[in-house]
Amino acid sequence: MNNISTKSFSANGKTYNPPAKPIVVICMDGSADEYLDTTMAHDLMPNLKKMAFQGYRGMVRGALPSFTNVNNSSIVTGVSPAVHGICGNFFYDLKKDQEVMMNSSEYLRADTLLAAAANAGRKVAVVTAKEKLRDILSYKLKGIAFSAEKADQVKLDTHGIENAEEIIGYKTPAIYSAEASLFVLRAGVALIEKGMADFLYLSLTDYMQHTYAPETEESLAFYQAQDVELGKMLELGAIIGATADHGMNSKIKADGTPNVLYIETMLTEKFGPGFRVICPITDPYVKHHGALGSYVLVYMDDTSKIVEVKNWLALQHGITEVYDKETGCRILEQPADRTGDLFVLSARDVVVGRTAADHDLKALDGTLRSHGGRYEEMVPLVVSHPLNAAYKRKAQGDPRNFDVFDFAINGTH
Numbered sequence: 102m103n104n105i106s107t108k109s110f111s112a113n114g115k116t117y118n119p120p121a122k123p124i125v126v127i128c129m130d131g132s133a134d135e136y137l138d139t140t141m142a143h144d145l146m147p148n149l150k151k152m153a154f155q156g157y158r159g160m161v162r163g164a165l166p167s168f169t170n171v172n173n174s175s176i177v178t179g180v181s182p183a184v185h186g187i188c189g190n191f192f193y194d195l196k197k198d199q200e201v202m203m204n205s206s207e208y209l210r211a212d213t214l215l216a217a218a219a220n221a222g223r224k225v226a227v228v229t230a231k232e233k234l235r236d237i238l239s240y241k242l243k244g245i246a247f248s249a250e251k252a253d254q255v256k257l258d259t260h261g262i263e264n265a266e267e268i269i270g271y272k273t274p275a276i277y278s279a280e281a282s283l284f285v286l287r288a289g290v291a292l293i294e295k296g297m298a299d300f301l302y303l304s305l306t307d308y309m310q311h312t313y314a315p316e317t318e319e320s321l322a323f324y325q326a327q328d329v330e331l332g333k334m335l336e337l338g339a340i341i342g343a344t345a346d347h348g349m350n351s352k353i354k355a356d357g358t359p360n361v362l363y364i365e366t367m368l369t370e371k372f373g374p375g376f377r378v379i380c381p382i383t384d385p386y387v388k389h390h391g392a393l394g395s396y397v398l399v400y401m402d403d404t405s406k407i408v409e410v411k412n413w414l415a416l417q418h419g420i421t422e423v424y425d426k427e428t429g430c431r432i433l434e435q436p437a438d439r440t441g442d443l444f445v446l447s448a449r450d451v452v453v454g455r456t457a458a459d460h461d462l463k464a465l466d467g468t469l470r471s472h473g474g475r476y477e478e479m480v481p482l483v484v485s486h487p488l489n490a491a492y493k494r495k496a497q498g499d500p501r502n503f504d505v506f507d508f509a510i511n512g513t514h
């Protein structure tokens with residue numbers, strides 16, 4: 102591993118002083134700490150255990166809403182949604198009067214530290230399981246960026262790499278599979294091994310966590326397989342920082358059926374028409390969650406009754422937090438121009454939706470595990486190398502999952 106640049110770089114007010122070692126940050130999508138705990142209790146993650154023992158393992162606070170796009174954007178910019186602007190998979194564009202996907206980097210308001218690292222001479226690679234994240238993660242990036250989902254379609258001029266399947270030694274996986282995430286980790290190993298990257302962001306997918314609880318055989322095997330790739334990266338001399346974008350909780354009633362509150366229906370029944378509920382978890386991967394999460398926004402045609410509506414909602418069983426725009430933007434770190442009149446968050450085992458007709462529960466794989474709210478906010482952080490005194494202190498404060506690059510780069514030397 103020669104010629105690794107140690108030139109410092111800055112992004113969004115933070116300076117990074119990278120050591121001459123491969124830096125790998127992994128977003129273990131949907132990895133509530135229970136997944137790591139359970140797999141480690143079965144002695145199936147020896148490399149992660151070694152990382153935790155020799156380096157650091159603790160809990161960090163993610164960005165809200167606890168969604169994939171939001172937190173991936175935070176991790177690569179190092180700042181909250183209030184600054185980078187990505188506050189859901191989906192939002193209501195008031196100017197266009199349209200509900201639109203927020204997948205595109207045109208909605209990103211901050212530069213990424215990945216692009217800054219590349220400009221400082223690092224060989225940067227972004228590998229994401231889901232194609233939907235690639236555009237945001239590769240914003241202004243001079244380097245490699247591709248998804249497992251479309252690994253067979255990469256081109257040198259658009260993805261910074263060609264023949265990815267050949268280089269990695271695996272075929273493009275199905276997106277609804279464990280292999281989709283494992284492919285990302287295997288790509289990371291291959292890119293370091295072949296000297297093609299020395300600064301990597303590897304973003305997995307949460308299909309497995311949406312489908313399987315921590316103690317299931319499928320989950321254990323999945324995390325065990327991830328651990329094998331962690332071991333290879335450690336052997337290649339990498340400093341690894343691993344965190345998650347959000348946790349994952351079961352959202353079902355005692356009888357096993359989805360525990361859903363249809364907020365637009367509830368409000369219309371109580372107050373009459375004039376409400377628009379937006380579910381910012383909505384994305385093309387409906388099999389994961391049927392567009393049901395623990396966070397929605399309410400838009401009101403007539404806001405004169407807003408206090409009454411807010412107070413009524415806050416008293417409904419299963420609703421845990423309701424904020425008006427100003428309070429919500431501060432507490433939840435949101436960009437004011439992309440949010441509704443009210444923010445609604447639900448309980449650990451409850452999801453909130455729009456109306457029954459807006460959600461296809463049949464698309465689910467027979468269960469409902471989801472995220473988006475407060476109870477999926479705290480996620481693990483594991484750093485492979487010992488933290489220095491300053492970052493040990495920082496870890497005891499209010500560290501964020503989007504400090505993971507900071508911890509891995511500045512905290513380990």
Ligand SMILES: [Zn+2]
Nearest residue numbers: 130131169307
């Ligand atoms: Zn996710």
